[in-house]
Amino acid sequence: MIIVYESKTGFTKKYADMLAEKTKLKAYRVKELPESVKDEEIIFLGWLKAGKIQGLGKARKYNVKAVCASGTARTAEPDEETVIARNKVKGIPFFYLRGGCLPLKELKGMDKILMSMFLKILKSRKEKDERINEAISNIVNGFDGVREENLEPVLKWLDKNK
Numbered sequence: 001m002i003i004v005y006e007s008k009t010g011f012t013k014k015y016a017d018m019l020a021e022k023t024k025l026k027a028y029r030v031k032e033l034p035e036s037v038k039d040e041e042i043i044f045l046g047w048l049k050a051g052k053i054q055g056l057g058k059a060r061k062y063n064v065k066a067v068c069a070s071g072t073a074r075t076a077e078p079d080e081e082t083v084i085a086r087n088k089v090k091g092i093p094f095f096y097l098r099g100g101c102l103p104l105k106e107l108k109g110m111d112k113i114l115m116s117m118f119l120k121i122l123k124s125r126k127e128k129d130e131r132i133n134e135a136i137s138n139i140v141n142g143f144d145g146v147r148e149e150n151l152e153p154v155l156k157w158l159d160k161n162k
């Protein structure tokens with residue numbers, strides 16, 4: 001088993017590195033997967049962009065046994081079932097990991113445009129509950145939700161399957 005990941009701003013990479021350290025499995029960015037390990041079983045980690053797990057398309061060509069997705073919300077957005085369906089990972093063990101985000105002003109290009117649009121939608125909601133206010137603050141100020149304990153279900157799965 002090897003760890004393969006895709007990370008743009010580093011939060012998913014932190015989880016991949018933590019997993020590698022705890023399990024002694026090797027971790028590779030999906031774009032840098034060496035030819036020599038392409039037949040190995042893979043646990044894949046990718047960040048969520050508009051509900052799509054980034055990098056999974058590329059990793060799919062290989063032997064993916066479990067998938068982790070990182071996003072900023074407390075739980076998968078819009079919800080775990082939708083993420084599983086949208087990414088066609090039904091039947092594959094799936095784990096949501098709370099990642100983080102850079103402050104909006106540090107984002108660039110299309111990501112900044114998409115996040116600004118998302119922020120506008122959130123701000124325009126008439127009734128803002130605690131989750132919405134938290135999401136607004138996280139987008140504007142940035143947020144790091146990476147915690148070792150979030151990996152516990154993944155480690156349990158790896159213990160039985162690696």
Ligand SMILES: Cc1cc2nc3c(=O)[nH]c(=O)nc-3n(C[C@H](O)[C@H](O)[C@H](O)COP(=O)(O)O)c2cc1C
Nearest residue numbers: 007008009010011012047048049050051071099100
């Ligand atoms: C353009 C954009 C779209 C995003 N869409 C989602 C999403 O649909 N669901 C979610 O939970 N998080 C979403 N996020 C948050 C990222 O998935 C989260 O910040 C992730 O932990 C970043 O991982 P990385 O640092 O490894 O790139 C989005 C972030 C950006 C910039």
